Amino acid sequence: MTELENERKEMDAIKELIVEGKIDDAVQRIAQYLNQTMEENYIDALENIIETISTLHGGRTVIRFLIENNILDIPGLIENLSKKDPLLRYSFLLLLKDICENEGDLFLPYSENLLISDDPNVREANLQLLIFMAGGEKLDVEQQSLIETIASKLNDEKEFVAEKAIQVLKLIGKKSPSVITHILTEYAKNYPEKEDLKKRIDLILKSIVTVERIEEIVEEEAKEAETEEKIFKEESDLKKKKIELKKEQLELKEKVQELEEKAIEKKEKALKIKKELLEEKEIELIEKAREEIKIEELEKSEEEILDKKLELKKIDLEIEKKKLELEEKEKELEKKAILEKEKAIKLKEELIEKEKQITNIELELKQKEIKRKEQEIINHETKKIKERFEEEKHGE
Structure with missing residues (x-):
């Protein structure tokens, strides 16, 4: 089977998977196919895939998945192109x-990154894709940073890149004329000496700003001016109202302060009156209480005396009981002291006995020591006598 036949077979298999709705399988099959493709044939292989699947129902979804999963690497693809x-x-x-x-x-x-590539072919290819994108109905290219980068390509060293940039900006300008007008006008201010750039910008602006659009812009500016005036008036009115409200607020604060001061005065007066009434009542109550106490004291004095006498007797009895208890405790303590003394005497006797035993042992030891020394002396003398005897014997 030739290489061409293999390729056709592979494309048919991919097409069949897409038709059957097996999108994931199709993506996987394409990924395998591209991985097996030689680098020099990569663009051709990719071209075959896109031609094969782009017209199929579900083909666009497959391409989306390929891009989203980085199987189809857009920057790499454009660089290869x-x-x-x-x-x-x-x-x-x-x-x-x-x-x-x-x-x-x-x-x-x-x-945006591809537009700043060092390769002019990459810049041009990306601008061409932007032309396609701007021409579509589903996407509005309104990112200011991207439009500014595209505008910078009007100043590109390569004429074919600048021409593509003009096309892109014209298409974007049809949908967003005010954005493009503003960005290009500001960009032109940075390069007042460049006539070519000025001509290119004028060309773009003329294509997007028609007579009707000019009238619309004038109307918009008039509306903006009216809106600004309204806002200014509203702001000044609000400021005035704010000042008035602050004045009212201060006045209210002063009134509140006055009312609070009056309330404090009234409270103080009320407290004074209450104190006076309480003092009067207290005096009356004290006097009544004194009178009642006097009567009660007279009535209860005799009973209290008897009660106190009984209490005193009870106290005397308790004191006697405590005295007896103390005496008993003293006796017990004396008994314990006697026992302790007896124990101490016994211990002393034991100590004396032990001291006697120790002295006896010491005497015995001394006697033994004396005997040992005497024996040593005897042995020494005996040895000397023997030595002399031996010497005399040898002398004979």
């Missing part, structure tokens, strides 16, 4: 037109 001749490059980019118009959000995140 830059190595091809312009005709082949453009024909391949045309295959991506439908996807860019309908799935532009897949490509947009890479656009």
